[in-house]
Amino acid sequence: MRRVAFCPPGPCSTFGRIFHGVLLDEKDPTKEKQVFVKTVKDHASEVQVTMMLTESCKLRGLHHRNLLPISHVCTEDGEKPMVLLPFVAWGNLKLFLRQCKLAEANNPQAVSQQDLVYMAVQIACGMSYLSRREVIHKDLAARNCVIDDNMQVKITDNALARDLFPMDYHCLGDNENRPVRWMALESLLNNDFSSASDVWAFGVTLWELMTLGQTPYVDIDPFEMSAYLKDGYRIAQPINCPDELFAVMACCWALDPEERPKFQQLVQCLTKFHAALGAYV
Numbered sequence: 001m002r003r004v005a006f007c008p009p010g011p012c013s014t015f016g017r018i019f020h021g022v023l024l025d026e027k028d029p030t031k032e033k034q035v036f037v038k039t040v041k042d043h044a045s046e047v048q049v050t051m052m053l054t055e056s057c058k059l060r061g062l063h064h065r066n067l068l069p070i071s072h073v074c075t076e077d078g079e080k081p082m083v084l085l086p087f088v089a090w091g092n093l094k095l096f097l098r099q100c101k102l103a104e105a106n107n108p109q110a111v112s113q114q115d116l117v118y119m120a121v122q123i124a125c126g127m128s129y130l131s132r133r134e135v136i137h138k139d140l141a142a143r144n145c146v147i148d149d150n151m152q153v154k155i156t157d158n159a160l161a162r163d164l165f166p167m168d169y170h171c172l173g174d175n176e177n178r179p180v181r182w183m184a185l186e187s188l189l190n191n192d193f194s195s196a197s198d199v200w201a202f203g204v205t206l207w208e209l210m211t212l213g214q215t216p217y218v219d220i221d222p223f224e225m226s227a228y229l230k231d232g233y234r235i236a237q238p239i240n241c242p243d244e245l246f247a248v249m250a251c252c253w254a255l256d257p258e259e260r261p262k263f264q265q266l267v268q269c270l271t272k273f274h275a276a277l278g279a280y281v
Helices: 046-056 093-103 113-132 185-190 195-210 222-230 243-252 263-279
Strands: 002-012 016-025 032-040 072-074 082-086 145-147 153-155
Touching: 032 046, 046 082, 093 145, 093 195, 113 145, 113 153, 113 195, 113 263, 185 195, 185 222, 195 243, 195 263, 243 263
Parallel strands: none
Antiparallel strands: 002 016, 016 032, 032 082, 072 082, 145 153
16 A cells, blocks of 8 residues: 655645655655655645646656656545656756756856757657657647756656646637647647657747746737738747757648657757767767
8 A cells, every 4th residue: 555745835826736755665655756746735625636637647648758757646535646657856847948048158068059959859859759649738838848867868747837837828819728829720729739740849848958947928919929920920040059959849830730840850850969069969
């Protein structure tokens, strides 16, 4: 039998709460595993509970070095449901990038361009695996990745990030919060999601990497995003971002989903670019 010991609570949202916990094995107290624990607040509705569990189970049963699926779901009668994910030392990728941005003033080499491209390669590898398994993520972003102290990046669902970054989600009048600034045009207009719309979001995630966690389209009203994209506008090339790398991003943002690259193509392209950067180090 296993139980969870909670550390002090972390971020809190409208109906969710995140903890750092320890998964204990009562038969063998020496077997302890650090975990992230997501549960609901006391006033959460049945709909909100169902939403949390549905979102959390998207990656369950999938195994890849660049994925972080949930490890346990606890739904005992009379108890709040809990979703457990493996604990990752450095934690959320978006927070890590922003910490690097703050450290840049004192240490310009806090994270190198080669490191950032390596992160992008790993995310592309994880997404290529999901694409082959015909799994659509629908919410790929730096906030939905975690990084450890070996610079290993793993993709998660939005079970944690929706609470950490509520301002990244907007309701456009249908009572559902969406990551509007990361969504492809067909997703915004027709709620049409596919591996190609995940590729669009990957392009935005790559932009986040190269800007060390800045918010895309920060000056655009979420309600105007679809018109803005339809008119051909996109986020600008980040400072110090090589033209070749920005060209990869731009390909991901083609209006026609068929014209966007496949994830395996992105893996190959970024791997070559990463190797080229290494040749100059």
